[in-house]
Amino acid sequence: MNTADLIAFIEVARFESFSLAAEKLHFTQPAISKRVSNLEEALGVQLFDRVGRKVQLTEAGLALFPRARQWLLDFEDIKKSVADLDGEITGILKIGTSHHIGLHRLPPTLRAFSQHYPQVQLDIQFIDSEAAYEAVLSGDLELGIVTLPPIADNRLIAEEIWDDPLAFVAGKDHPLAHTDNLSLSDLTTHPAILPSLNTFTRQIAAALFKEAGLDMNVSMTTNYLETIRMMVSIGLGWSVLPASMANEEMVILPLAAVSMHRHLGVVYHPRRTLSRAAGAMLAILQNAS
Numbered sequence: 384m385n386t387a388d389l390i391a392f393i394e395v396a397r398f399e400s401f402s403l404a405a406e407k408l409h410f411t412q413p414a415i416s417k418r419v420s421n422l423e424e425a426l427g428v429q430l431f432d433r434v435g436r437k438v439q440l441t442e443a444g445l446a447l448f449p450r451a452r453q454w455l456l457d458f459e460d461i462k463k464s465v466a467d468l469d470g471e472i473t474g475i476l477k478i479g480t481s482h483h484i485g486l487h488r489l490p491p492t493l494r495a496f497s498q499h500y501p502q503v504q505l506d507i508q509f510i511d512s513e514a515a516y517e518a519v520l521s522g523d524l525e526l527g528i529v530t531l532p533p534i535a536d537n538r539l540i541a542e543e544i545w546d547d548p549l550a551f552v553a554g555k556d557h558p559l560a561h562t563d564n565l566s567l568s569d570l571t572t573h574p575a576i577l578p579s580l581n582t583f584t585r586q587i588a589a590a591l592f593k594e595a596g597l598d599m600n601v602s603m604t605t606n607y608l609e610t611i612r613m614m615v616s617i618g619l620g621w622s623v624l625p626a627s628m629a630n631e632e633m634v635i636l637p638l639a640a641v642s643m644h645r646h647l648g649v650v651y652h653p654r655r656t657l658s659r660a661a662g663a664m665l666a667i668l669q670n671a672s
Contacts, residue, residue, distance in 0.1 A: 385421075387418055388421050388425070390408065390418075390455065391404065391408065391410075391415050391418035391419055391422075392419055392422050392430060392447070392451060393451055393452060393455070394407050394408055394415075395415065395431065395438060396431075396440055396444065396448050399437070400436075400438055401415050401419075401438060419431065426443070426447070428441070429441050429443065429444075430443055430444035430447060452521065452522055453654070455522070456522050456652075456654065456655050459655075459656075460655065472500050472503060472660050472663055473502040473503060473660075474504070474658060474659075474660055475503070475504045475505075475506050475660075476504070476505055476506065476525060476526070476658065476660040476661055476664060477508070477524050477525050477526075478505070478506070478507055478508070478524060478525065478528060478661075478664070479507070479508040479509075479510050479514070479515030479518050479519070479524045479526075479527045479529070480507065480508075480509060480512075480527070481515070481529060481530065482509050482607060482608070483608045483609075483625070484512075484528055484529070484530075484647060485509050487625075487627065487628075488528075488544075488545055491671065492664075492667050492668055492671055493505070495667050496663065496664055496667055499667075500660065500663055503660045508524065511582065511606050512527070512529035512530040512583060513529075513582060513583065515527035515528075515529050516529055516532070519539060519650050519651060519652055520538055520539060520652065522652065522655065525651065525655070525657065525658060525661045526649055526650070526657075526661055526665070527539075527649065527650040527651070528544075528647075528648070528649050528668070529647070529649075529650060530547075530584060530646070530647055531543060531583070531645070531646045531648050531650070532583050532586075533583055533586055533587050533590070533645075538653075539650045539651065539653065540651050540652070540653050541649070542649050542650075543646045543647070543648040544647055544648045544649060544668050544671060545646075545647040546644055546646060546647075547625050547627075547644065547645045547647050548626045548627075548643070549584070549588070549623050549624065549625060549626065549643035549644060549645055550623070550624060550625075550629060550643070551565075551570065551621060551623055551635070551636040551638055551641075552612075552615055552621065552622055552623070552624050552629055552634065552635055552636060553615060553618075553620075553633060553636055554615055554616050554617060554618040554634075555631075555632060555633060555634050556618055557573075557618050557620075558573065559573055559621055560634045560636070564639070565637060565638050565639075566638065567591065567595050567597055567638065568595070568597060570599070570636075571592070571597050571598065571599060571600055572600070573600065573620065573621055574601070574602035574603075574621075575600060575601045575602065575621055575622060576601075576602065576603045576604070576611050576614050576615060576620040576621070576622045577599070577601050577603075577604055577611070578604065578605070578608075578611070579605075579606055580604075582606060583645065584623065584645055585623075587623075587645055588623040591643065602620055603620065608624060608625070608628060612624060612628050612630065615633055616630065616633050621636065625645075649668050651665070
């Protein structure tokens with residue numbers, strides 16, 4: 384049993400396909416099949432059921448999958464621990480962040496990092512915070528610079544870097560923009576444009592309405608906050624956005640006794656030893672808080 388065989392097994396399991404795993408790893412499909420067969424032979428079990436084009440983990444495969452992923456993380460830690468720690472910080476740093484954070488929060492951090500550590504290659508994936516969170520949890524990313532979940536999750540270490548006040552907003556010509564003494568119930572009579580249900584920002588807003596026993600009238604959903612801002616600006620509905628995103632084409636709706644904040648920060652896996660590059664990035668982020 385070797386590392387290459389385990390990597391092939393993990394990718395086939397992830398994609399449920401030998402051909403897609405081969406494409407991801409830049410190998411031929413027969414080469415991937417051979418590596419999985421080597422692993423099955425070494426363990427004396429069948430890891431996949433192959434029915435036509437469909438590939439599914441067997442009971443043995445399901446038992447091996449999480450252990451194989453952890454073994455690879457541990458192997459990476461071993462390599463890091465025996466590396467020359469006195470040399471220049473180099474290598475590839477894989478991080479994930481949202482488009483909003485990447486546009487509005489990260490540029491000073493990335494500039495400082497690239498100036499101090501020019502030998503590090505940054506591999507930045509711009510994805511939803513929730514997807515970045517899961518990628519850190521699975522070991523695919525080393526750091527996630529994300530909107531932190533409203534309910535703490537002890538599977539990852541989370542450090543808050545920025546407080547991000549949220550606001551109810553509407554276009555300056557929207558009926559709500561000219562209504563005094565607004566309440567949450569007033570908002571339910573107008574269509575809302577919000578991120579999807581799985582996003583942390585939507586969960587924060589939904590919790591307010593749920594606590595008040597109200598349902599939101601959501602007409603459109605998109606996870607791109609810049610797109611939401613545009614649609615709000617032209618009067619298609621109200622929304623919840625970071626207060627810093629309000630522009631001259633919209634107003635912040637004054638709801639008495641309603642305060643919303645989301646917390647932006649960095650997450651990393653407690654069972655993964657951070658590379659020196661990740662540690663350096665984390666230090667710069669902590670100085671920014």
